[in-house]
Amino acid sequence: MLIFKKVADLRQWLASQTSPIGFAPTMGALHEGHLELIRMAKREGCLAVASIFVNPTQFNDIRDLEKYPRTAEKDAALLLTAKCDALFIPPVEEVYPPGKNLTIELDFNQLDKVMEGEFRPGHFKGMATVVNRLLDIVRPNKLYMGQKDFQQLSIVRDMIRQLALPVELVMCPTVREPDGLAMSSRNVRLTTEMRAIAPLIHQILLWAKTESGKNRPSEEIQEEALQKLVAAGFRPEYFDLVDGVSLLPVKQASDGDFIVACLAAFAGDVRLIDNLVLKQNI
Ligand code: AMP
Numbered sequence: 001m002l003i004f005k006k007v008a009d010l011r012q013w014l015a016s017q018t019s020p021i022g023f024a025p026t027m028g029a030l031h032e033g034h035l036e037l038i039r040m041a042k043r044e045g046c047l048a049v050a051s052i053f054v055n056p057t058q059f060n061d062i063r064d065l066e067k068y069p070r071t072a073e074k075d076a077a078l079l080l081t082a083k084c085d086a087l088f089i090p091p092v093e094e095v096y097p098p099g100k101n102l103t104i105e106l107d108f109n110q111l112d113k114v115m116e117g118e119f120r121p122g123h124f125k126g127m128a129t130v131v132n133r134l135l136d137i138v139r140p141n142k143l144y145m146g147q148k149d150f151q152q153l154s155i156v157r158d159m160i161r162q163l164a165l166p167v168e169l170v171m172c173p174t175v176r177e178p179d180g181l182a183m184s185s186r187n188v189r190l191t192t193e194m195r196a197i198a199p200l201i202h203q204i205l206l207w208a209k210t211e212s213g214k215n216r217p218s219e220e221i222q223e224e225a226l227q228k229l230v231a232a233g234f235r236p237e238y239f240d241l242v243d244g245v246s247l248l249p250v251k252q253a254s255d256g257d258f259i260v261a262c263l264a265a266f267a268g269d270v271r272l273i274d275n276l277v278l279k280q281n282i
Contacts, residue, residue, distance in 0.1 A: 001079060001085060002085070002087070006094060014138065017047055021046060021049055022049070022140060023050075024037035025051045025053070025131060026052055028075050029188070031184075031187075032175050033183040034078075035078060041144050051090075051138070052088075055127070057129055058122075067189070095133055103129050106159060111246075112125070127156075132159060143169050144170050145170070150262055180199045181199045181201065194270065198267055200229075204228050205263070205275070207225070207228070208221050209261070209278045212241065212261075217252050225261075236263060236265040238262070238263060238264055241259060244277065245258060259279040262275040
């Protein structure tokens with residue numbers, strides 16, 4: 001696996017490649033969820049390029065940025081096991097050259113305002129900016145991203161459409177621990193006590209799926225799910241049943257063909273997000 005720190009070096013190598021390029025941007029502290037993106041790119045016949053860049057512009061809380069785990073050497077070893085072809089691990093000034101304003105100013109309508117958008121102001125602008133910048137550097141044929149960050153994926157899809165970027169977005173299913181907890185770089189920060197209750201998030205999502213199948217009003221399901229989260233020891237921020245395309249709330253499961261339950265909750269001081277497709281007839 002080749003490791004690049006500079007845009008110019010990566011570009012030079014990319015220019016000499018003939019196979020399609022599959023790209024998986026990450027913030028490091030890699031786990032099986034990330035590796036699955038690489039494996040999928042390889043399965044689909046791509047040269048796999050991963051990036052590790054803890055993007056400062058998408059953190060609305062400086063403490064969260066500072067606490068973000070950084071494990072570059074271990075990450076490189078893991079990428080090797082997944083047969084990743086190249087790793088791009090740039091310093092901040094390579095991604096954001098001083099004096100250049102690369103901020104993305106797109107109107108995503110409600111996509112970046114609901115759910116995460118409400119609780120993490122500026123987060124999606126920073127995320128869209130860095131994904132657009134990395135796409136411009138790597139120019140991949142395929143972009144691999146996880147369903148785990150469902151809203152992020154919806155926004156990237158819309159950005160690709162609005163900017164008519166020549167890249168295919170591939171969604172990879174959420175990889176979970178055996179007990180159902182969605183893998184996340186943040187999980188290592190969970191206390192033993194919080195790690196023990198964390199799988200309940202997935203169980204509550206599964207419960208919501210059963211309940212929405214009975215066509216109960218979403219508001220009732222949301223309210224009950226929030227109560228369950230609080231009773232288990234979480235501090236939930238939201239639990240929403242939304243249309244999987246518009247991300248707007250649905251009144252009940254019969255209101256759409258593609259419905260997703262999304263949530264964010266603090267387990268101690270670790271903020272976890274997860275989602276589950278409740279219904280997909282499209
Ligand atoms: P991050 O490093 O958290 O920014 O994530 C980088 C990419 O990995 C994003 O496309 C995430 O959606 C994806 N990802 C993170 N966790 C998982 C997971 N448990 N399953 C699948 N994809 C994931």
